Amino acid sequence: MIRALGWVLRRDLLLAFRRRGDVVNALVFFVIVVSLFPLGVGPEASQLRNMAPGVLWVAALLACMLSLARLFAPDHQDGTLEQMLLAGEPLVVLVMGKVLSHWLMSGLPLVLIAPLLGLQFDLPADALVVLCVSLLIGTPVLSLIGAVGAALTLGVRGSGVLVALLVLPLFVPVLIFGAGSVGATAAGTGAEAHLLLLGGFLALALVLAPWASAAALRIAME
Amino acid sequence: MLEARRLECTRGDRRLFSDLSFSLNGGQLLRVAGANGSGKTSLLRIMCGLVSPSAGELRWQGRPIRAEREEYSRNLVFIGHLNALKDDLTALENLQIAAALGGMPADSGRMLSGLDRFGVAHCAELPAKVLSQGQRRRVALARLALTPAVPLWILDEPFSALDVGAVVELERLLASHLASGGMVVLTTHQEVQVVAHAILRVDLDLHSAALQAA
Numbered sequence: 001m002i003r004a005l006g007w008v009l010r011r012d013l014l015l016a017f018r019r020r021g022d023v024v025n026a027l028v029f030f031v032i033v034v035s036l037f038p039l040g041v042g043p044e045a046s047q048l049r050n051m052a053p054g055v056l057w058v059a060a061l062l063a064c065m066l067s068l069a070r071l072f073a074p075d076h077q078d079g080t081l082e083q084m085l086l087a088g089e090p091l092v093v094l095v096m097g098k099v100l101s102h103w104l105m106s107g108l109p110l111v112l113i114a115p116l117l118g119l120q121f122d123l124p125a126d127a128l129v130v131l132c133v134s135l136l137i138g139t140p141v142l143s144l145i146g147a148v149g150a151a152l153t154l155g156v157r158g159s160g161v162l163v164a165l166l167v168l169p170l171f172v173p174v175l176i177f178g179a180g181s182v183g184a185t186a187a188g189t190g191a192e193a194h195l196l197l198l199g200g201f202l203a204l205a206l207v208l209a210p211w212a213s214a215a216a217l218r219i220a221m222e
Numbered sequence: 223m224l225e226a227r228r229l230e231c232t233r234g235d236r237r238l239f240s241d242l243s244f245s246l247n248g249g250q251l252l253r254v255a256g257a258n259g260s261g262k263t264s265l266l267r268i269m270c271g272l273v274s275p276s277a278g279e280l281r282w283q284g285r286p287i288r289a290e291r292e293e294y295s296r297n298l299v300f301i302g303h304l305n306a307l308k309d310d311l312t313a314l315e316n317l318q319i320a321a322a323l324g325g326m327p328a329d330s331g332r333m334l335s336g337l338d339r340f341g342v343a344h345c346a347e348l349p350a351k352v353l354s355q356g357q358r359r360r361v362a363l364a365r366l367a368l369t370p371a372v373p374l375w376i377l378d379e380p381f382s383a384l385d386v387g388a389v390v391e392l393e394r395l396l397a398s399h400l401a402s403g404g405m406v407v408l409t410t411h412q413e414v415q416v417v418a419h420a421i422l423r424v425d426l427d428l429h430s431a432a433l434q435a436a
Contacts, residue, residue: 007322018310079304087323088296221272
């Protein structure tokens with residue numbers, strides 16, 4: 001089982017490496033969207049500091065969603081998804097491998113670059129740390145929930161828009177507590193409660209999302 | 223033993239075939255015949271467990287395949303009309319991943335011998351996107367050479383895009399699989415030159431809904 005997960009992970013990372021452009025695109029999108037706000041709103045430090053958590057989190061959410069269309073659809077088109085369903089390994093494990101590689105390719109780069117972007121908004125050091133931690137806990141939740149949406153809309157016409165409609169409402173709690181944790185640190189009330197709740201979401205998504213995605217994939221294959 | 227009991231397949235509101243029963247034992251080859259659109263691919267997908275039949279059931283060694291999906295999957299190799307190759311991976315990598323997911327050892331020596339069997343060993347390090355249609359088919363079929371121990375082979379139009387040499391090689395491979403007690407299900411428009419204990423034939427045209435209404 002672990003071996004199969006390793007192979008799926010290896011396969012998807014190799015594919016992502018061969019198509020580096022896709023990974024870079026999402027990251028550049030994130031950087032540009034976040035950078036547009038200070039330019040558009042103006043250089044007033046207190047205003048920027050107030051809006052920073054929301055802007056960074058919304059941009060991360062959208063960047064994460066950009067790559068969801070590529071999670072299952074290419075495999076569906078070339079028939080490799082069929083083979084995964086027939087692999088003789090639990091489909092849940094293979095889905096976990098795919099979600100993990102999606103996060104490594106789309107979530108983790110955002111976590112790493114976010115503190116740098118936070119500087120544009122004059123965020124203090126402790127808020128930058130909390131921003132990183134909240135993204136580290138929150139982006140895997142986005143990948144997990146996104147996988148369910150991507151699996152449900154597999155093979156449907158106009159699936160790109162449909163994924164957004166399905167998944168964005170489910171991202172709302174993550175957004176609220178993710179941005180809230182950074183805001184709370186800046187306000188000096190401490191971010192622990194927010195981060196614990198984010199951790200709770202992650203645990204819940206880890207338990208439910210792979211099963212839901214696997215079931216949706218089976219339905220999509222019918 | 224694979225046994226089908228009164229299978230029926232409905233796509234949308236069109237009934238493709240119904241009341242289809244057969245049983246397939248070790249050493250037997252089942253050739254699914256029928257006109258275009260008669261449901262050959264649908265039948266094969268039902269036999270893989272990818273699609274559930276709208277009525278009837280399939281039994282593997284006496285047990286319904288839905289009950290033990292993963293166990294059943296380990297007992298079959300399916301090569302569909304899509305070759306299941308990733309364009310950005312090399313032929314060798316594609317084959318390794320397919321073998322690994324099928325629970326086979328994935329060392330490159332074995333993979334190369336499989337590719338060699340179908341005359342595509344020289345393409346091993348090329349990305350699949352630069353291969354010709356026939357070469358891609360050969361790489362997909364090379365999986366069969368690696369999985370002789372898997373009893374049930376389900377092949378959708380395996381001979382399409384192959385040249386004469388590859389057709390002969392595939393027929394030889396099928397014959398040796400059947401001789402060692404394996405089972406083969408395939409759809410093809412060509413006549414198959416395979417020596418087998420028995421070649422069964424299911425003609426979907428005889429099970430089509432239109433005929434039964436008449």
